[in-house]
Amino acid sequence: xxxxxxxxxxxxxxxxxxxxxxxxxxxxxxxxxxxxxxxxxxxxxxxxxxxxxxxxxxxxxxxxxxxxxxxxxxxxxxxxxxxxxxxxxxxxxxxxxxxxxxxxxxxxxxxxxxxxxxxxxxxxxxxxxxxxxxxxxxxxxxxxxxxxxxxxxxxxxxxxxxxxxxxxxxxxxxxxxxxxxxxxxxxxxxxxxxxxxxxxxxxxxxxxxxxxxxxxxxxxxxxxxxxxxxxxxxxxxxxxxxxxxxxxxxxxxxxxxxxxxxxxxxxxxxxxxxxxxxxxxxxxxxxxxxxxxxxxxxxxxxxxxxxxxxxxxxx
Amino acid sequence: xxxxxxxxxxxxxxxxxxxxxxxxxxxxxxxxxxxxxxxxxxxxxxxxxxxxxxxxxxxxxxxxxxxxxxxxxxxxxxxxxxxxxxxxxxxxxxxxxxxxxxxxxxxxxxxxxxxxxxxxxxxxxxxxxxxxxxxxxxxxxxxxxxxxxxxxxxxxxxxxxxxxxxxxxxxxxxxxxxxxxxxxxxxxxxxxxxxxxxxxxxxxxxxxxxxxxxxxxxxxxxxxxxxxxxxxxxxxxxxxxxxxxxxxxxxxxxxxxxxxxxxxxxxxxxxxxxxxxxxxxxxxxxxxxxxxxxxxxxxxxxxxxxxxxxxxxxx
DNA sequence: CTGAAAGCGCTAACAA
DNA sequence: TTGTTAGCGCTTTCAG
Numbered sequence: 001x002x003x004x005x006x007x008x009x010x011x012x013x014x015x016x017x018x019x020x021x022x023x024x025x026x027x028x029x030x031x032x033x034x035x036x037x038x039x040x041x042x043x044x045x046x047x048x049x050x051x052x053x054x055x056x057x058x059x060x061x062x063x064x065x066x067x068x069x070x071x072x073x074x075x076x077x078x079x080x081x082x083x084x085x086x087x088x089x090x091x092x093x094x095x096x097x098x099x100x101x102x103x104x105x106x107x108x109x110x111x112x113x114x115x116x117x118x119x120x121x122x123x124x125x126x127x128x129x130x131x132x133x134x135x136x137x138x139x140x141x142x143x144x145x146x147x148x149x150x151x152x153x154x155x156x157x158x159x160x161x162x163x164x165x166x167x168x169x170x171x172x173x174x175x176x177x178x179x180x181x182x183x184x185x186x187x188x189x190x191x192x193x194x195x196x197x198x199x200x201x202x203x204x205x206x207x208x209x210x211x212x213x214x215x216x217x218x219x220x221x222x223x224x225x226x227x228x229x230x231x232x233x234x235x236x237x238x239x240x241x242x243x244x245x246x247x248x249x250x251x252x253x254x255x256x257x258x259x260x261x262x263x264x265x266x267x268x269x270x271x272x273x274x275x276x277x278x279x280x281x282x283x284x285x286x287x288x289x290x291x292x293x294x295x296x297x298x299x300x301x302x303x304x305x306x307x308x309x310x311x312x313x314x315x
Numbered sequence: 316x317x318x319x320x321x322x323x324x325x326x327x328x329x330x331x332x333x334x335x336x337x338x339x340x341x342x343x344x345x346x347x348x349x350x351x352x353x354x355x356x357x358x359x360x361x362x363x364x365x366x367x368x369x370x371x372x373x374x375x376x377x378x379x380x381x382x383x384x385x386x387x388x389x390x391x392x393x394x395x396x397x398x399x400x401x402x403x404x405x406x407x408x409x410x411x412x413x414x415x416x417x418x419x420x421x422x423x424x425x426x427x428x429x430x431x432x433x434x435x436x437x438x439x440x441x442x443x444x445x446x447x448x449x450x451x452x453x454x455x456x457x458x459x460x461x462x463x464x465x466x467x468x469x470x471x472x473x474x475x476x477x478x479x480x481x482x483x484x485x486x487x488x489x490x491x492x493x494x495x496x497x498x499x500x501x502x503x504x505x506x507x508x509x510x511x512x513x514x515x516x517x518x519x520x521x522x523x524x525x526x527x528x529x530x531x532x533x534x535x536x537x538x539x540x541x542x543x544x545x546x547x548x549x550x551x552x553x554x555x556x557x558x559x560x561x562x563x564x565x566x567x568x569x570x571x572x573x574x575x576x577x578x579x580x581x582x583x584x585x586x587x588x589x590x591x592x593x594x595x596x597x598x599x600x601x602x603x604x605x606x607x608x609x610x611x612x613x614x615x616x617x618x619x620x621x622x623x624x625x626x627x628x629x630x
Numbered sequence: 631c632t633g634a635a636a637g638c639g640c641t642a643a644c645a646a
Numbered sequence: 647t648t649g650t651t652a653g654c655g656c657t658t659t660c661a662g
Contacts, residue, residue: 002641003648010647029436032411033348033357034639038654042348044391053377053576058368065367065394069401074408076359077392079380086384093389096347121344205580235580242582261368262577265520265550267557317657318632325631349655353638 005030036098044074045288046094046102050082054203054232055260056277057105060127063281064103071289073100082107088116095122100292103127103284107203108170109134123291125284128173130301137291139284139302143173146273146306147181147229150255153308154225155189157315159253162186163197163223165211165233174203178229178257197223201233208236216244224252225314231256231263231272238266238313253314268312275306320345351413359389360603361409361417365397369518369547370575371592372420375442378596379418386604388415397422403431410437415607418442418599422518423485424449438606440599443488445616452606454599454617458488461588461621462496462544465570468623469540470504472630474568477501478512478538480526480548489518493544493572512538516548523551531559540568540629546575546587553581553628568629583627590621 004011004019022028036042045068052058065075076099078090087106094102101123109117109131117124117134124136154162164182167175179198186193196218201207208228215226226241228234234256238248246252248268256263256272263270283302290297319326319334337343351357360383367373380390391414393405402421409417416438424432424446432439432449439451469477479497482490494513501508511533516522523543530541541556543549549571553563561567563583571578571587578585598617605612 006641012647015648029407030411031352031413031639032408033351033413034654035641036348036654037346037352037639037656038641040654047392051377052367052380053370053373055368058373061392062366062368062394065392066396069394069404074412075392077362077376077380077390079377079384081381089384092344093347096345097389098346098348205576209580235577239580239582239584261520262550265524265554267554267582269554321657327631330632346655349638350657351638352640352655353657355638 040098042098042100043072044076044097044099045285046076046078046090046097046099048078048080048087048090048102048104048106050080050105050107051203052077052079055262056258056275059277060105060281060284063278064285065281067282067285068289071285073289080106084108084110084112087113091116091120095120098122101125101288103288104129107174108168109172110170123288125288125291127280127284130172137287137297137299137301139280139287139304140173141275141280141304141306143177144181146275146308147178147257148185149181149308150227150257150273151182151185152189154227154255154314155185155191159223159225160191161194161197161219161221161223161225163199163212163215163219163226165199165201165208165215165226165228165237167229167233168200168202174229174257182227194220196220201229201236203230203232205232205236205239208233209240210236212237212240216240222252225249225255226252227255227257229257231258231260231270234270234272234313235262235266238268238270249312249314255314259309264311266313271311271314272309273306274309276304280304355413357413357415358387359391359412359414360600361391361393361405361412361414363393363395363402363405363417363419363421365395365420365422366518367392367394370577371573371590374592375420375596375599378593379600380596382597382600383604386600388604395421399423399425399427402428406431406435410435413437416440416603418603419444422483422489424487425485438603440603440606442595442599445487452602452612452614452616454595454602454619455488456590456595456619456621458492459496461590461623462493462572463500464496464623465542465572465588466497466500467504469542469570469629470500470506474538474540475506476509476512476534476536476538476540478514478527478530478534478541480514480516480523480530480541480543480552482544482548483515483517489544489572497542509535511535516543516551518545518547520547520551520554523548524555525551527552527555531555538567540564540570542570542572544572546571546573546578546585549585549587549628550577550581553583553585564627564629570629574624578624579626581628586626586629587624588621589624591619595619 199211259274514526
């Protein structure tokens, strides 16, 4: 029976029909677990995400899942809420379920993570994060360069007082690197870093709002532009400015990062850095699949390109 | 060994230690598939979503997944992109994997769906959709009433020319019922329905923009408010109005539906109907778990409450 | 209390 | 070409 089900060659049509009839009659369904048990391979991939509610992440997962589905693979979803304990539990779970591979799209890679991830006995791909001691391949955007580019562009446009709202630097890419791009761009043109112009937020719009308030309060002199490390932050900052009756971009301009779908529909529409998370999702799926097939693809890091999109919030 | 692993009673500490040592030494991991095979029950739930990129859906899934994780269950994600073929494939896949249950959060329930869903041999819960012939329980918001309430409120505020941008009516809840609420509220106060004031969009902001443009072009007389069947639509419409230099809400007000996170951060902030998708997610998880345990919970339909949130876009 | 054996549903290998 | 059997890794049952 197994033979006709799996379309093996050399089966007489007579048997084929007989089996197919019984299958229909008995309403037979394969038990994929039993199948996996004997074949020692499952057809699922585990995905660890910090927050699927976050547009860049959900876009990535959507693309990733779609490509996986084309290859008849399913996805086991682990939403961690940034809780390291949960993330480790998911890894264990995925391993115990014999997933073909794991995608890690968390927000932070601690020393603990490094150990856990390096110990992972199944193919692993880290997305949008990295760490020197991490052995698995990573797929990233060049967040440092992109952020540096933004600030240089702002400078060229005559903005010399640039407020920046950073993500937590525990997030190496969205946090540390974007902030470093900001700092270095200023340094490279000889502008002194001013403490009050850099404030911290997390990944919510609300925290962006609050951080913008702090910039407004603490700055010795008002910035001419506020640049948020994510669009969510920028949206919060934009709201804050409008609530306080600043004109955007005339009084203070706004710049974001990620180009989430709503960015182009805001009033004023939000200038941002476009990162193609769909593209990254498709690619990551292909890459992880290849890793699972060939046990290692000789790739250490893949860097995707970005582009800057100027809209009304910052001309 | 199985005994010590699963904390069965009556095991001498000596054996316990011996086994635990070996486990550590050999870096042993359970094989959950083998375990599931013999126990005939898995610890996963299948989730079918049309588009995890859509905030209400991702919020629901996040809450749902979080509650599931508390109960040590994993989630298999099926993102269908609204493709009925994929949805059916996911159902088969979940069944073959012996998932404990399935959540269906698609956008449409066709006759075909009804058959497929009614045939499903494992517990099934349908979210935000319904169909007369569907046998499984459903969990919904009262979209008709909510929409009716919005329009009555608009009427009370003096808006007699209300433009409405509908979702496709194939989506019974977000489409048909919200539109019906609009139509009936008008009818109940004796206002004639005007064809050009009702336009259709899908679930994107872009389509909301375009639909708003059509209202503006085709209306014999401009509406004083445009009410979008989703926040995404309303955001697109808002953008359209602003692009055409209408003042919102002074010239034309805007009303949305869903109260997605960004609604409160727009300028002007968006009036909307608040639906607690997190709450719904938690509840659905509990309910599905109960269904899986007791094979049926004697519940046919659960209706969650909604509330109207007035913000700047419509005072 | 513990070791050994049966069997979950499947596929691969081996006979027939 | 086809029927049969071993065995995947686990839990449960049955002896011991």
